[in-house]
Amino acid sequence: MTPELRPLFDAQRAASLRDQAPPWSVRADRLRRLRALVREHRAAIAAAISADFSNRPRQETELAEVFPTLEGIDHALRHGKRWMRVRRRSTGLWFKPASSRLMPQPLGVVGIVVPWNYPLYLAAGPLTAALAAGNRAMLKQSEYTPRFAELFARLVGEAFAPDEIAVVNGDVEVARAFASLPFDHLLFTGSTEVGRHVMRAASEHLTPVTLELGGKSPAIVGRGAAFDKAVERILVGKTLNAGQTCIAPDYVLVPREQQARFVETARRVFASLYPDLGRNTDYTSIVSPRHFARLASLVDEARAQGAAVERLGDAPADAASRRLPPVLLTGVDDGMRVMQEEIFGPVLPLVPYDTLEEAIGYVNARPRPLALYLFEKQRADIDRVLAQTVAGGVTVNDTLLHIAQDDLPFGGVGASGMGAYHGEFGFQTFSKMKPVFHQSGLNGLGLFKPPYGKTFERMLKLLAR
Structure with missing residues (x-):
């Protein structure tokens, strides 16, 4: 165990036990301090x-x-005080006049493992839910964003006591030690591969986990779609942060007869989004040399195996600045690594289909994705895709935007994750919704006890009829 981690955790656990049910005024103050820090x-x-x-x-x-x-x-x-209220629940007829309720209660100390791609939002989002629920929190920032990690640790240290929020920085060994702490809940955002290790470490203490992973999120372009608009919104979703987004479109299912039109339209759209790409500072670089090399190798391997590479930008890839202009891939097949791994960068394979049933079958034959995007105007086709596919979240006729809705849960399903947060769903994730049964002074349960005789049998028949 990294020596500085356990004292931090113990201090937070002790503080949590001293104040196990902080009032809304305390929680709101913490949220306002976090908001001021960001602003x-x-x-x-x-x-x-x-x-x-x-x-x-x-x-x-x-x-x-x-x-x-x-x-x-x-x-x-706006809503946290209401989330804290005790919720009345119905009580079975035979147990009345007793009453039942649900009592939200903070779990205690929450651990949050933050990825590098959106290091502020994917720290502050879970943290907001944890604070609203009345918890203490420790965060592990990614070593791939060291400048932000150092800044965020300093800002949090200035705004919060260490027993309220603590930010931990360090390498993979620190991350392992962090995941092994006996948190009351652990939320991890990152790759499926690392998520397995996190879950394994958490299992030592039976720590419940929320895993926000990734996978290959499809975009389906229906035959009834506003085609040019669909291409634009897919490209906007793919090029934001240079595709380094867990819910970025990973591949596009496009009607076979429209594949060439997709490539042509994408070139035109990208030129309007990022003109003079070589000098355009609106386009994000790849986070590290290792990730740049991985993406370049995905393209090179696909080309060597027969895929056609359609470049969208007017500038070459530059390893020194880690700028990788987006490419479309056509002629891909399932044997290519680019169709097996989450891409997490500006590489977009096109997969042609002949019928909507074929497109749905393609999605369903693969691990369930974190996100699914459908571009279509026909209500019947929209309903069919929604009913016949399973994904962590869906945006219809756009990309990414379901994640920004605070009244919708965000989370994966199957290999793309487990559990969810955002808004009230995050409050519930980081709370124990404690069931409480209040027995009435006047009740008939005294009849149901030994010695079992005729009265008991008659009452039992009434219950079981």
């Missing part, structure tokens, strides 16, 4: 993240991280 330091946060990526535009950080973080905090401040 007042948004420029420094964007600069640190950009430096970690080599380049990420301030506007992208504002849109994809600062805005949803503040919205999520404001949503919790």
